Amino acid sequence: MFKRILHFFFGNLLFKIFAIILAISIWLLAVLVRPQTESFIIPIAYSDLPNDLVITKYNTNKIIITLHGRGSDFIKLQFHKPVYQLNLSMAKQGLNRIKLTPDELITTTPVLLKSVSPEYAEFVAEELERKIVSIIAPYRHDVQKGRYITNIEVQDTVVLSGPAEQMQFLKQVTTESLFITDIAKSQMVRKLKVVLPDTAFFQATPESVNVLANIEKETTKTFSGIKVNILLSQKDVTVKPKTADITVRGAVNQMQAIQDSEIILKINPSGLTAGENNIPAEIILPKNIFLVICEPKMFNVKIK
Numbered sequence: 001m002f003k004r005i006l007h008f009f010f011g012n013l014l015f016k017i018f019a020i021i022l023a024i025s026i027w028l029l030a031v032l033v034r035p036q037t038e039s040f041i042i043p044i045a046y047s048d049l050p051n052d053l054v055i056t057k058y059n060t061n062k063i064i065i066t067l068h069g070r071g072s073d074f075i076k077l078q079f080h081k082p083v084y085q086l087n088l089s090m091a092k093q094g095l096n097r098i099k100l101t102p103d104e105l106i107t108t109t110p111v112l113l114k115s116v117s118p119e120y121a122e123f124v125a126e127e128l129e130r131k132i133v134s135i136i137a138p139y140r141h142d143v144q145k146g147r148y149i150t151n152i153e154v155q156d157t158v159v160l161s162g163p164a165e166q167m168q169f170l171k172q173v174t175t176e177s178l179f180i181t182d183i184a185k186s187q188m189v190r191k192l193k194v195v196l197p198d199t200a201f202f203q204a205t206p207e208s209v210n211v212l213a214n215i216e217k218e219t220t221k222t223f224s225g226i227k228v229n230i231l232l233s234q235k236d237v238t239v240k241p242k243t244a245d246i247t248v249r250g251a252v253n254q255m256q257a258i259q260d261s262e263i264i265l266k267i268n269p270s271g272l273t274a275g276e277n278n279i280p281a282e283i284i285l286p287k288n289i290f291l292v293i294c295e296p297k298m299f300n301v302k303i304k
Helices: 002-010 013-033 071-077 252-257
Strands: 035-047 053-058 062-070 083-087 094-099 112-117 120-136 147-154 158-163 172-175 187-195 203-205 208-230 237-240 243-251 264-267 275-279 282-284 290-295 299-303
Touching: 035 071, 053 158, 062 071, 147 243, 147 252, 208 237, 208 252, 243 252
Parallel strands: 035 083, 120 172, 208 264
Antiparallel strands: 035 062, 053 120, 062 112, 094 120, 120 158, 147 208, 158 203, 172 187, 187 208, 208 243, 237 299, 243 290, 264 282, 275 299
């Protein structure tokens, strides 16, 4: 019995293998030659828009196309996707409505376009305006490594183009953030990409700018005898001690220029109950200067 089973599967093995290969080949040939219909979702590539216009609204940026062709054609389409390129050379300012036709379909295979959905493309074109705008390069201090950017300068001029109605409100744009991690030099230049308000409607020329940054090491400094200010209150308030020693850290040049008057200590008695209260002071420091320690940390606030 067992020998019969083995003979059934493995007898005339070469003939059986040939038969299987032949059957698969016939099936593949039928699939490749047989006509079929399939649908695809593809993007619309808008082209040839007049130089003085910009698209601000559209009803769709993708369409559904139904194609008819042989199986082999559809296999090729998996590697070379069809593109629908809509010519906008006749577009005018305001609402435009263009019928989608088979002529705009770009494909490398001889397939037939049977239908397009939606049937029309609608979009709003507005007047395009170009102007030079100022560029702000945001940055972060690497406070853990004790290095600070003390001056930053954008070295390139940027021309921003976009819808005229919106351009009147734009005076400046920013770049991507500048980081100084592991930078040991006192000066560096980085190329940063311009961040656009809306990438669909605006364009920057150039798209990236060179940014020059001056970098300084960190230092610390203690300011002694800083007066404690009591916010206006109808209560009888006394604070002890009346002064404090404030240690701060920051860039060397900035630390050398700081005056005692720029460091402000405040005590707000509102919300405190009668008697003695021990609370910290609110400390206000110049920009990019950071607190190390305040001595004392707590102040005795006595309310009568």
